[in-house]
Amino acid sequence: MIHSLFLINCSGDIFLEKHWKSVVSQSVCDYFFEAQEKAADVENVPPVISTPHHYLISIYRDKLFFVSVIQTEVPPLFVIEFLHRVADTFQDYFGECSEAAIKDNVVIVYELLEEMLDNGFPLATESNILKELIKPPTILRSVVNSITGSSNVGDTLPTGQLSNIPWRRAGVKYTNNEAYFDVIEEIDAIIDKSGSTVFAEIQGVIDACIKLSGMPDLSLSFMNPRLLDDVSFHPCIRFKRWESERVLSFIPPDGNFRLISYRVSSQNLVAIPVYVKHNISFKENSSCGRFDITIGPKQNMGKTIEGITVTVHMPKVVLNMNLTATQGSYTFDPVTKVLTWDVGKITPQKLPSLKGLVNLQSGAPKPEENPSLNIQFKIQQLAISGLKVNRLDMYGEKYKPFKGVKYITKAGKFQVRT
């Protein structure tokens, strides 16, 4: 099971360590640093590293490495999932998962890690339960604590842990009972030079924010549940009901959680909401090139596409770029060679474009590869797959909750090759 955890920042300082069994020397991280150096880029550090006596399994989140030390055969996915859960918990507790936040709350972090893992076995990883055991820090609470002498450690048995619904705490009470669902879809796509789709799929999630008193039993049904053929469920969902009736039936955890995630695969046609016209060329034996891209709406279902950003990793030989944007603003970082164009909204009357000259290092051979464009966008009030919530029913409680559903479509890993 998980032996130890080291948190390491980007400059290679180990700023926190936690051991669940015997203490493992920090020097074990040297193998990690070795691999990190070899990988050049922080994102390329292999997640599983073997050392003579241990295995290091690491994740990279929010500019931090979470490096765990394993001594026996443990499913690596188990460890990776757990590490992500730790990062999620920090995010949840401190609002951000950063070195500063962790250092500011080091005692809570330590208490959390102790509660989450016992001798390497996960103990309590549900945010609902953890919050019962260890209260998240708030300014108000610390003031209250200092006056009353009470602590932020709960002294009750985490009741949820023993019931059949370990994800929900007991005795929840709200004056305003609300249930909100966000249907968020991300389009992952690779578009080739000529504008045709090489690969496209939709990664969707339904995130819920449920503030309901007591033990509500909810059923959520869809207009077109057939779209959901590849779904991962939160443990609260009753699988049998879904199999037989295609209805999501569940007793929700309290607060924010991810209800389902789903994938609409490339076999179904995935609508591509934007197109890009591009012309990027480098002249042979000359120190300049041309750069010209235009973005336009394609299958946008009549909605406005907004929040468009284009990011381009230019080849190494590019020294500088002299461009004019008809809309929005651009920046080019000559060190990382990243061009970022913040476009904003598309108005079909006047399509945004960015064109100009590229200065290359003189004497260097012209780059072999043309850069790929990475595109971000957002479409409000639309689930591009066409998924629609039909109704939400509540059983088990008497009050009438306020219900709401929001749809949003975003670009995921949306790449245009040039």
Next chain:
Amino acid sequence: MIPLSQNLPSPFFLPLFSAWSSAFGVLPAHKPVPLQDSSLVSWVPGWPGGGPGPTWASARILGRHPKPLARPHRPGFTLTHSFPGEIFELKAELNSDKKEKKKEAVKKVIASMTVGKDVSALFPDVVNCMQTDNLELKKLVYLYLMNYAKSQPDMAIMAVNTFVKDCEDPNPLIRALAVRTMGCIRVDKITEYLCEPLRKCLKDEDPYVRKTAAVCVAKLHDINAQLVEDQGFLDTLKDLISDSNPMVVANAVAALSEIAESHPSSNLLDLNPQSINKLLTALNECTEWGQIFILDCLASYMPKDDREAQSICERVTPRLSHANSAVVLSAVKVLMKFMEMLSKDLDYYGTLLKKLAPPLVTLLSAEPELQYVALRNINLIVQKRPEILKHEMKVFFVKYNDPIYVKLEKLDIMIRLASQANIAQVLAELKEYATEVDVDFVRKAVRAIGRCAIKVEQSAERCVSTLLDLIQTKVNYVVQEAIVVIKDIFRKYPNKYESVIATLCENLDSLDEPEARAAMIWIVGEYAERIDNADELLESFLEGFHDESTQVQLQLLTAIVKLFLKKPTETQELVQQVLSLATQDSDNPDLRDRGYIYWRLLSTDPVAAKEVVLAEKPLISEETDLIEPTLLDELICYIGTLASVYHKPPSAFVEGSRGVVHKSLPPRTGSSESAESPEAAPTGAPPGEQPAVIPAQGDLLGDLLNLDLGPPVTGPPLTAAPVQMGAVDLLGGGLDSLMGDEAEGMGGTNFAAPPAGTMPANLGAPIGGGLGDLFDLTSGVGSLSGSYVAPKAVWLPAMKAKGLEISGTFTRQVGSISMDLLLTNKALQVMSDFAIQFNRNSFGLAPAAPLQVHAPLSPNQTVEISLPLNTVGSVMKMDPLNNLQVAVKNNIDVFYFSTLYPLHILFVEDGKMERQMFLATWKDIPNENEAQFQIKDCPLNAEAVSSKLQASNIFTIAKRNVEGQDMLYQSLKLTNSIWVLAELRVQPGNPNLTLSLKCRAPEVSQHVYQAYETILKN
């Protein structure tokens, strides 16, 4: 090292292979050389205080750190700089009367501890704070205790009383917390005090306490295993598997699994249908982590039949929709394993296949680290059951900002899924990747294009043109990589794409990597007759001959000899130059040997040389880098574990590998099950250690197949690829079933003649009755001291060998094999200069000494020679298995003949297996590997049979009498460590014996049966 096989596919392989055998013997190290962590700091003496980085050696060892390893921590965030003073301050605060101040002080202590500062000096003061009602303070003190108890064992005893008291607390949270913390204090003295509270907590009324206590047993076992066993905690833990609370069940399973890992033989998780049912029920209700433990535990269960397997599968399938990817992958493992037992005709089988694809694809949309592990596992799944993901090619397309480790894995899977249906898309993608920035990735992409060409014939042309386009880019590493793969394409499709040679030759100068140079040289040599200036090209390489790597040198030597044989007139000088360079100026034995061989060949018989050097080459196979099937099956059982990430069985890397139990896939039920298997085996016994049938399988095969130029080679147009004999049982599918069918077909009838083609080529007369007849001639020749010896038979008739007649037989005496030969000169001239060579054969038989014929053989003279043999020669699977091709040379000519050797000469003296081992192995070998034979007309009793067989190294391990029949259980071991297990049924009054053979390499069964028959009948 370039083995000659690429260029010399004639039946003869001369002793150049000496260097090869070493390749079989040496296993590549799979772990990096350990760096001793602890020695690092002291290792760097004379460190200039705070100065710049260390010099030479230390710089390498320390890697990236210009600063000393004990990295100074940033000044504390809650603490001040002056450390000693700080301790003093804290001490005062800890002893303060104010509760609040105390708590703040403990918090500060914990904060310092967290960042690695040593605050152990405060131990007594902190422990004093333990007796409190404040839960937070208690927890903080517990945290501190866990960290420092080890370094202050005497002080830690002070805390024991509080623990014992807390274990009786009315609040279950505190009881659980106490038992949890106690387990974490790794001090021997304390563990004794822990037993009683733990026993109480294991039976606590509150499930939260029970589940915590279950984990505590595992902790305690880690500290003092003996104590846990003596106190009977293991039994209590086993009882908890039937607990009413699913979380308790999950934790008990987790604890037992962890304990079992250090006791592979202890049979702790004794699973039966009832406990499986309990686990499946708990599976639905416990937390995601508990589900992982339970699924992993289920995967180690062996269902008794396909119905049970199916019902477990049905109950596990819903886990595929879990949000936790580790749960999904563990469920996939269970399904992949149990699927093996389901019949393929079942509707459910098809449904299951369909259900497996979406969750696997979903794993690929997760974080890159998860993707990586998922991809490594998918790589295994795709090899085992390609049908699952065959329509999902696109999800493996690479995004430019994927981490490199994900990119490389995706590429690998793309190639495995490439087929005629999707090849166009795949090629377009690969071409795209070949212009990316990352060099490693680009190289692999170019290589992948070549692999596509070889795999999908229809696409070969497009692949070649794509490669040519890439060569035009003139990017150095792309060109080199392309040339290497084009060479493979030439091998696969000879005489089809030679038009591209001209383009290749243009890039000769830019090649600077040995592999690319060797490939180019091979191409020039192979197609020398079509390249006008081949001699100039090769000559240009020759200039720097000694600076080249061995690979290039060997290739150049062969290429020039080929050139010479094709265009003898213009290249005489060149060939002499290279031969002298290779033989006289080189100190590389491989190169020298090869040079001499060529030299002698060319000087004695250029025609023969031509036949040898320019012989037709065997085709290369389509799939590369496949994991061999037995290993693959084992790895499938380890899906989701580290083994699946490394693609090595845990025994290959788990620390200490304390008797790791090999896992194997369950056999498909429905195949005829034999009722005669020894029931004496205890039910539910762990599958025994696999006998060392295949020493380090993967590596052997790798060495054999990777050769020097990459792709594996299919044997001459036989049924199977050449395979190191140690790994015969990895010839899945075709051959196995072929052999199996044959064996079964012969079950009842008398053994008929082997297929005509397999008979010794020139056995003129006695073909009629097959082997039986042949051996019938023997009456009474067999000697009792060694194993049975067949009479000499004529192997090479005089008329076929210009007057030389050879007859012979094989013997085995006290561990040494020899070939007894009778050479008769029936010609009119004196014969001299005898020499003998064997072709590579299934068991690596080779002459252990040269053929010693002392005086020239005059006409009509006969000489008897015993040629000692060993089994360390090169191995190639022959058909039939015991076929041996022999070349004998004398002053007149070289003669070839082939003969079949009886398998019992390969039965080694230490072939007696331990009884327990026998039982376990018998169970472990799948039933389809069992073959049954009848030995007719052998009126011997069990004792006689047993002693007769023993003389030939077939050992009787046990004898049982069942309903008047004698059952003999026997084992034998072949020279290449293949074990064969036999069950022989002797019925008094019935002259027919029934023989059941079980072996991991079922091909040998038939030959073993022949050996049995031969031995028993003589």
